[in-house]
Amino acid sequence: MPRILFRLLYGALLGVAFLFAAWLSFRGSITGRSVTVPDLSGKTVPEAIRIAHDVGLRVEEQASRARYDDRVPRHRVLIQQPEAGSLAKPGQVLRLVLSLGPRELQVPDLAGLAPRAAALKLARESLQLGAVSWYRDTEAPAGIVGQNPEPETPATKGAAVEVLTNRGMPEQRFVMPDFVGQDADKVRARLGTFGFRVGSARYETYEGVQPNTVLKQFPPAGYPLSRRDVVSLTVSQSASAIPPAS
Missing domain, CATH: 3.30.10.20 (Trypsin Inhibitor V; Chain A)
Known part of the structure; x- marks a missing residue:
C-alpha cells in the first residue's frame, strides 16, 4: 500500500x-x-x-x-x-x-452687426470682441462699419477684434400713460395706433367693476416705454365668464 x-x-x-x-x-x-x-x-x-x-x-x-x-x-x-x-x-x-497642427483661424466679417451679435459670432470662432468705438450717424444704418483686423485675416485663438459701430437713430422713449380703469379694447387700439405691442391679457374677477376694464398694467404708469417693449394688461371679467368647478 x-x-x-x-x-x-x-x-x-x-x-x-x-x-x-x-x-x-x-x-x-x-x-x-x-x-x-x-x-x-x-x-x-x-x-x-x-x-x-x-x-x-x-x-x-x-x-x-x-x-x-x-x-x-x-x-x-x-x-x-x-x-x-x-x-x-x-x-x-x-x-x-x-496632426494638422493648430486650427488656422480667420477673422469673420462683422459688418452690420450689433456689438453683442458680433461677440457671439467671434466666440464661435474662438475669438473675442475687443474695444468698441462708436459714433452716431442718423442717416446711415446702425451696426458695425469697421473692424481691426479686417475680415479673413489669419488670427490666433483668443485674439481680440476691435470694432467701430454706428449707433444710428437714437431710440425714442415715451412715458407710459395710466390705463387703469379704462376700457381694455380702447386701450389696445390706442397703443396699436402709436406702434406699441400688447401681449395676451390676464383676466380676473373684481366685484363692482365693469367687465373688460383694465385692473393692472405693466409697465406701470410713468415708466419709460420704447416700441420694443410689450405692454401687459390685467382685465376684469364677469363672474359668469368663469367656468364652474368640476
Whole structure:
C-alpha cells in the first residue's frame, strides 16, 4: 500500500513538472516572437517608418483621421495604434494618425452687426470682441462699419477684434400713460395706433367693476416705454365668464 501511494505521488509530481515546463516553453515562444511597440508620438512619418523598421514593424498612415491639435505640430504623429509599450508581432502594422497642427483661424466679417451679435459670432470662432468705438450717424444704418483686423485675416485663438459701430437713430422713449380703469379694447387700439405691442391679457374677477376694464398694467404708469417693449394688461371679467368647478 505505501508503495502504491508513493507511485501515485511521484506520478502527480511528474505531471505538475511537465505542465510547468510546457507553460514556460509556451511563454518563451510567445515572448520571443513579440517586440515592444516604440513611442512614435511627435515623430514625422519618415522618422516613424525608420524607428518601426528597426524593431521589425511597419506603419500605415490613416489620412482620413487626421485632426487639429494645439500641441502637436502639423504632419507629426498624434495617435498610434497599438499604443507605445504594448507587444506586437514582427511585421505587424502600426496605424498612425497625424496632426494638422493648430486650427488656422480667420477673422469673420462683422459688418452690420450689433456689438453683442458680433461677440457671439467671434466666440464661435474662438475669438473675442475687443474695444468698441462708436459714433452716431442718423442717416446711415446702425451696426458695425469697421473692424481691426479686417475680415479673413489669419488670427490666433483668443485674439481680440476691435470694432467701430454706428449707433444710428437714437431710440425714442415715451412715458407710459395710466390705463387703469379704462376700457381694455380702447386701450389696445390706442397703443396699436402709436406702434406699441400688447401681449395676451390676464383676466380676473373684481366685484363692482365693469367687465373688460383694465385692473393692472405693466409697465406701470410713468415708466419709460420704447416700441420694443410689450405692454401687459390685467382685465376684469364677469363672474359668469368663469367656468364652474368640476
